Amino acid sequence: MSLSRRSILKGAAAGAVLTAAPMVMGANHGKPKVVVVGGGAGGATVARYLAKDSKGALDVTLVEPTRTYYTCFFSNLYLGGFRTLDSIAHSYGKLASEYGINVVHDWAVGVDRDKKTVALAGGGSVPYDRLVLSPGIDFVEGSVPGWDISAQNKMPHAYKAGSQTELLKAQVDSMREGGVFVMVAPPNPYRCPPGPYERVSMVAHVLKAKNPKAKILIFDPKDKFSKQGLFQEGWEARYPGMVDWLDASFTGPLQEARPDSMEVVVGGEVTKADVVNVIPAQKAGRIAELAGVTDEKGWAPVVPATMQSRMDENIHVLGDATNQGDMPKSGFAANSQAKVAANAIRGALTGSKVFPAKFSNTCWSLIDTDNGVKVGAAYEATPEKIAKTSGFISQTGEDAALRKQTFEESLGWYSGITTDMFG
Amino acid sequence: MAVTVRIIRALGLAMLLTVTAFAVPVGAVELGDAKAGEQLFRVCKSCHRVGEGAENAVGPHLNRIFGRVAGSVEGFRYSEGLVRAGADGLVWDADNLDIYLENPKNLVSKTRMNFAGMPDPADRSHVLAYLRAFSDKPSNIPEAAPTATATDHDLDPAILAIVGDPDYGEYLSGECLTCHQKSGANEGIPSITGWPKADFVVAMHAYKKELRPHPVMRMIAGRLSDEEIAGLAAYFEGLD
Ligand SMILES: Cc1cc2nc3c(=O)[nH]c(=O)nc-3n(C[C@H](O)[C@H](O)[C@H](O)COP(=O)(O)OP(=O)(O)OC[C@H]3O[C@@H](n4cnc5c(N)ncnc54)[C@H](O)[C@@H]3O)c2cc1C
Numbered sequence: 003m004s005l006s007r008r009s010i011l012k013g014a015a016a017g018a019v020l021t022a023a024p025m026v027m028g029a030n031h032g033k034p035k036v037v038v039v040g041g042g043a044g045g046a047t048v049a050r051y052l053a054k055d056s057k058g059a060l061d062v063t064l065v066e067p068t069r070t071y072y073t074c075f076f077s078n079l080y081l082g083g084f085r086t087l088d089s090i091a092h093s094y095g096k097l098a099s100e101y102g103i104n105v106v107h108d109w110a111v112g113v114d115r116d117k118k119t120v121a122l123a124g125g126g127s128v129p130y131d132r133l134v135l136s137p138g139i140d141f142v143e144g145s146v147p148g149w150d151i152s153a154q155n156k157m158p159h160a161y162k163a164g165s166q167t168e169l170l171k172a173q174v175d176s177m178r179e180g181g182v183f184v185m186v187a188p189p190n191p192y193r194c195p196p197g198p199y200e201r202v203s204m205v206a207h208v209l210k211a212k213n214p215k216a217k218i219l220i221f222d223p224k225d226k227f228s229k230q231g232l233f234q235e236g237w238e239a240r241y242p243g244m245v246d247w248l249d250a251s252f253t254g255p256l257q258e259a260r261p262d263s264m265e266v267v268v269g270g271e272v273t274k275a276d277v278v279n280v281i282p283a284q285k286a287g288r289i290a291e292l293a294g295v296t297d298e299k300g301w302a303p304v305v306p307a308t309m310q311s312r313m314d315e316n317i318h319v320l321g322d323a324t325n326q327g328d329m330p331k332s333g334f335a336a337n338s339q340a341k342v343a344a345n346a347i348r349g350a351l352t353g354s355k356v357f358p359a360k361f362s363n364t365c366w367s368l369i370d371t372d373n374g375v376k377v378g379a380a381y382e383a384t385p386e387k388i389a390k391t392s393g394f395i396s397q398t399g400e401d402a403a404l405r406k407q408t409f410e411e412s413l414g415w416y417s418g419i420t421t422d423m424f425g
Numbered sequence: 426m427a428v429t430v431r432i433i434r435a436l437g438l439a440m441l442l443t444v445t446a447f448a449v450p451v452g453a454v455e456l457g458d459a460k461a462g463e464q465l466f467r468v469c470k471s472c473h474r475v476g477e478g479a480e481n482a483v484g485p486h487l488n489r490i491f492g493r494v495a496g497s498v499e500g501f502r503y504s505e506g507l508v509r510a511g512a513d514g515l516v517w518d519a520d521n522l523d524i525y526l527e528n529p530k531n532l533v534s535k536t537r538m539n540f541a542g543m544p545d546p547a548d549r550s551h552v553l554a555y556l557r558a559f560s561d562k563p564s565n566i567p568e569a570a571p572t573a574t575a576t577d578h579d580l581d582p583a584i585l586a587i588v589g590d591p592d593y594g595e596y597l598s599g600e601c602l603t604c605h606q607k608s609g610a611n612e613g614i615p616s617i618t619g620w621p622k623a624d625f626v627v628a629m630h631a632y633k634k635e636l637r638p639h640p641v642m643r644m645i646a647g648r649l650s651d652e653e654i655a656g657l658a659a660y661f662e663g664l665d
Binding site for chain 2: 051334337338341345355357360362364376378379380382391392393394410411412413414415417418419421422
């Protein structure tokens with residue numbers, strides 16, 4: 003940004019201080035109230051930044067049903083035996099004790115946009131001046147015929163981390179010798195574009211050591227996927243003959259999953275499997291739908307510069323639940339969006355300086371021991387969408403030292419982002 | 426170059442560095458030829474071990490010496506002078522190791538290191554190159570410990586002179602803190618807290634100009650304006 007634009011900005015911010023006064027909530031309201039629904043990558047970050055940066059000027063409530071957040075990021079590394087489950091578990095203790103956030107362990111079950119209140123499953127209701135929704139994803143019912151949430155114990159999705167991830171790991175670890183692992187991959191858009199393929203790498207890593215005759219089949223509705231060249235090169239080099247990626251042009255679309263008989267039907271052919279990881283099609287977490295901020299595709303459209311819902315300026319939506327443009331649905335992206343939203347909300351409610359939005363993302367994936375790859379991009383807010391401005395990706399054929407460094411970098415990133423979320 | 430300036434830098438007086446940065450090249454010591462250094466290291470061997478499994482002997486082992494706080498190897502009984510230097514903030518980098526090698530007592534008074542010193546700068550640079558191989562791999566940021574070389578740059582003094590707004594830097598730092606830790610923890614991703622402003626600005630501009638390879642940093646720095654970089658430098662310098 004040039005000096006002159008910056009001074010204009012300063013001027014604009016100063017103007018905002020003057021004009022914002024009436025918006026700073028008066029006596030009947032006490033401090034302006036921000037309610038955040040969902041304590042994940044987007045929600046925990048926005049709550050922490052709002053509380054930290056407003057230095058007590060905002061009343062921040064975080065509604066999150068679980069007491070322990072298991073990050074989906076690095077949950078694949080847990081499957082591969084590179085991390086313990088404990089190491090991806092985080093509590094909300096510091097957000098409450100060090101940042102003064104009112105952490106409410108409950109489900110939000112409705113939003114009254116006229117009265118500006120959020121209804122909780124436990125019966126309570128919390129008022130807001132601004133509401134932030136960061137509920138992550140839910141699954142599109144019927145997207146995998148024969149599979150629904152009641153079958154997730156037989157055919158886990160493990161696309162929300164925690165018990166599902168533990169279950170999938172237990173199933174992989176106890177697979178019969180020479181057994182078959184099937185992944186039903188999701189259609190676009192879904193959370194973490196490289197996630198399913200990193201998962202395949204981690205499962206292959208375990209099987210190579212414990213069960214080398216086992217096979218992995220990926221039934222994919224897409225004809226290409228994130229970091230495809232890098233993953234396929236890695237699978238060939240590290241797990242030769244173990245992984246088969248089959249897209250719909252080979253197999254036709256998935257017809258049915260049969261949890262009772264552990265079968266998957268594709269292109270008229272029945273495949274019997276020992277472990278089936280079903281990752282269904284996805285949409286915004288249900289509360290976004292209940293709040294009336296989702297579109298016909300099931301995602302919440304937002305104004306890029308502020309992450310405000312296009313349907314309600316008092317609601318901001320973050321992370322996986324959004325329809326924002328070019329950013330992938332990643333923890334990094336949700337965290338990046340949260341900071342833009344926190345800045346905008348604070349500016350609107352307290353008259354603090356509002357700086358221009360900046361977004362970025364990097365996604366690391368582990369292919370095998372010490373063999374990490376990454377992809378990333380920078381973005382800017384245009385009126386239409388969050389638009390990609392530049393990007394990079396690891397190269398095939400990189401040397402071992404660089405791959406190791408990339409993996410080590412991902413460890414640093416994990417510590418960095420989780421500290422940024424939970425304090 | 427004024428030895429005093431370098432010593433003051435070694436003691437962590439970053440402010441002074443910022444002032445002098447325009448006058449003298451920072452981190453002027455170039456690393457030499459490690460092979461030659463291995464030969465020269467024979468002199469040191471009577472007291473110091475380096476390499477896999479190296480242990481303390483008459484002197485402390487020299488693994489990971491770059492970036493190490495002076496007087497901090499566990500289990501080694503240091504002279505009071507070295508312990509004090511460490512407490513004052515002496516961190517071993519190429520600059521101050523060079524001074525120390527030239528004559529240890531120039532840098533740390535009352536050190537027990539009874540070594541007459543290595544007068545030839547080329548010899549010292551070779552020994553440093555040899556020792557460098559036993560320290561952590563060079564971080565992404567060459568000016569930072571443990572590499573601490575190559576701050577020589579051709580950055581426009583006008584850019585270095587921009588006074589950054591730390592508040593703006595704090596906002597922008599949100600983007601850095603997804604990966605780098607504010608506490609300065611250095612695990613897989615280098616620490617960027619507490620850097621002298623000039624080093625920070627030079628490093629970011631080197632990424633911006635794609636003189637340095639790291640793709641994430643090229644991307645991040647690539648879209649920061651000169652003013653934004655100055656703001657970030659001002660903010661991160663102020664963190665402990
Ligand atoms: C296997 C896997 C690997 C991944 N790896 C990476 C990676 O390496 N890097 C990366 O950047 N991203 C990765 N991701 C993606 C990342 O996990 C998500 O993009 C990120 O978590 C999205 O953040 P969010 O805030 O939108 O949602 P979430 O982090 O899912 O948080 C949503 C929160 O909202 C809560 N919630 C939902 N509904 C309600 C309600 N009604 N009331 C109250 N609370 C509610 C949930 O309990 C949850 O805690 C991975 C994902 C998976 C599945």
